[in-house]
Each structure stands twice: as C-alpha cells, then as structure tokens.
Amino acid sequence: MTAQLFDRGVLFPNRLPEFLRVQPAEMDADLVRWFWGSEWSFAGDSMSEQVVVPFSTCNLVIGPDGASVTGPTTQASRRELRGTGWVMAAMLQPAAAFALVRSPADFRNQAVPVSADDLVAAVASACAEEDIFSVRFGNVRSVVSTWLHNQIPEIGEAGRSANRLVATVDARDDLNTVSDVASAAGLSLRTAQRVAREYVGVSLGGMIRRRRAQVAFQSIREQPELPIAQVAAGVGYSDQAHLAGETRRLLGSTTTSYRKSSIEGKNP
Numbered sequence: 001m002t003a004q005l006f007d008r009g010v011l012f013p014n015r016l017p018e019f020l021r022v023q024p025a026e027m028d029a030d031l032v033r034w035f036w037g038s039e040w041s042f043a044g045d046s047m048s049e050q051v052v053v054p055f056s057t058c059n060l061v062i063g064p065d066g067a068s069v070t071g072p073t074t075q076a077s078r079r080e081l082r083g084t085g086w087v088m089a090a091m092l093q094p095a096a097a098f099a100l101v102r103s104p105a106d107f108r109n110q111a112v113p114v115s116a117d118d119l120v121a122a123v124a125s126a127c128a129e130e131d132i133f134s135v136r137f138g139n140v141r142s143v144v145s146t147w148l149h150n151q152i153p154e155i156g157e158a159g160r161s162a163n164r165l166v167a168t169v170d171a172r173d174d175l176n177t178v179s180d181v182a183s184a185a186g187l188s189l190r191t192a193q194r195v196a197r198e199y200v201g202v203s204l205g206g207m208i209r210r211r212r213a214q215v216a217f218q219s220i221r222e223q224p225e226l227p228i229a230q231v232a233a234g235v236g237y238s239d240q241a242h243l244a245g246e247t248r249r250l251l252g253s254t255t256t257s258y259r260k261s262s263i264e265g266k267n268p
Helices: 094-101 117-129 133-151 156-171 178-184 189-200 204-222 228-234 240-251 255-264
Strands: 018-022 032-041 047-052 059-063 066-070 077-082 084-092 111-114
Touching (some): 018 133, 059 133, 066 117, 084 094, 084 117, 084 133, 094 133, 178 189, 204 228, 228 255, 240 255
Antiparallel strands (some): 047 077, 059 066
C-alpha cells in the first residue's frame, strides 16, 4: 500500500529535481513509513519551488548542515531550491517520532534539531562515495536505518497502535469519520483520539482531513476533465464549498487556480 501513497502530497510533481521514495525493509517498518531523498543543481538565478501538503507524520531530515525532525504541519509547506544541494530523509512512523521528540504536537510547523553528528557525517560520507544517485540513496538508507534502530530499540504496544492508526487513515479513503477509522484500526474511539494527539501531534479528525485534501488535490491534478464538485464528493466532502475552503486554508488559492497551475507548472 505504501507505494500507492507516493503520488500524494507533492502538488507539482513535474517540478521535482532528482527525487526518490522507497518503501522500508521489513526490519524498518515499525520505525519508517518510507525513505526519501533529493538532490539538485541550478545555475545562476534558476530555482524550483516545491509545494507539498505533507502527511500527518514527522520526518527525520538530514542535510549538509545537520539533522532535524520536522513536526506535523497545519498548512502546505513551500521551499525554494537554489544552487546545488541535497537532502536525505525518512518519513517516520508515529512510534519513532514519539521516541525521538516525545511530543510531536509541541513542534507543529517546526523543525527540531537532532544532536546526531555521527549520523550527519555518515550520511555525508555515503553521499560522497558514489556517482549514481540511486546507489548513494541506497547507502544512506542503510546508515539511517542503523541509526534509528540504535536510538529506538523498542516501540511498545501504544506505538504499534499509533502506527496502525496512521496506516488505516491513509489506506482507507472510504473512512471519513473518526469512529469508523478507530474501529477499522481495532481501537476504541477514545484510545484512537489519545494516540493521535500523543504520537502524531494532530487530532484524528485532522488526520482524516489531511488525507482527504491530499486525495482531492491528486484528483484535481491528474483528472483535469473531472468536475470539482465530483472530486469533492468522491473523497468525502459534503459539498464543493468544503473542498474550496480547505484549499484556501492550505494553499491560499482556489481549486480552479490549483488545477490551472498544475497543468501550466506555475504557482497557484
């Protein structure tokens, strides 16, 4: 199922520089949802703005300047890529994020520096050893996996419940109420809501709204002939106005503007 989620979140895939996302090995599945990495090189004033509606989970991000855990977000994230650079990362399972930062909710829309000079040095070394990006990326995955297992030897039952809850939200597009998601994840509603707050850092309802928006934006982008009202109904919005409101809140633009800009490759 993880690979099917790869098309969500990135609002302008045609702008991506060198970019890879890979599912974790079975031994990493309790800690990592997937690994991802990117590198870029733009001459002069050239740049690429990346706009993402992130998943409701944290990321461990490693770059030349250090490592950090990025907390859950309440809006789309925007980053201008200029010059030459790289980033390697792991989208963390809630259990791993909780183990590293303890309270993801305290770090919404923030990046928390991680004291991991050994990790940064090992990743930088792995990046320098090979000419082919996919090979470098594979080496980095091994480095990050080893570091995470050393930091987090055990996640516990509550952590597994949190992982299962997030997987259920993202995999089951047909579930649009907190009670239905909790039931499908094998949790009581009260437990599911507590786990979402403590391990994910956003409410269970917020997780559902984020997934619904991601799926809607993907449909708007990939099916330009589909009426917006039909997109809204298909992903569980009560009407088109609710999708329009969520688009304004996340992107600061309209659904029509996003559809047009996704075709033209320009900002909405």
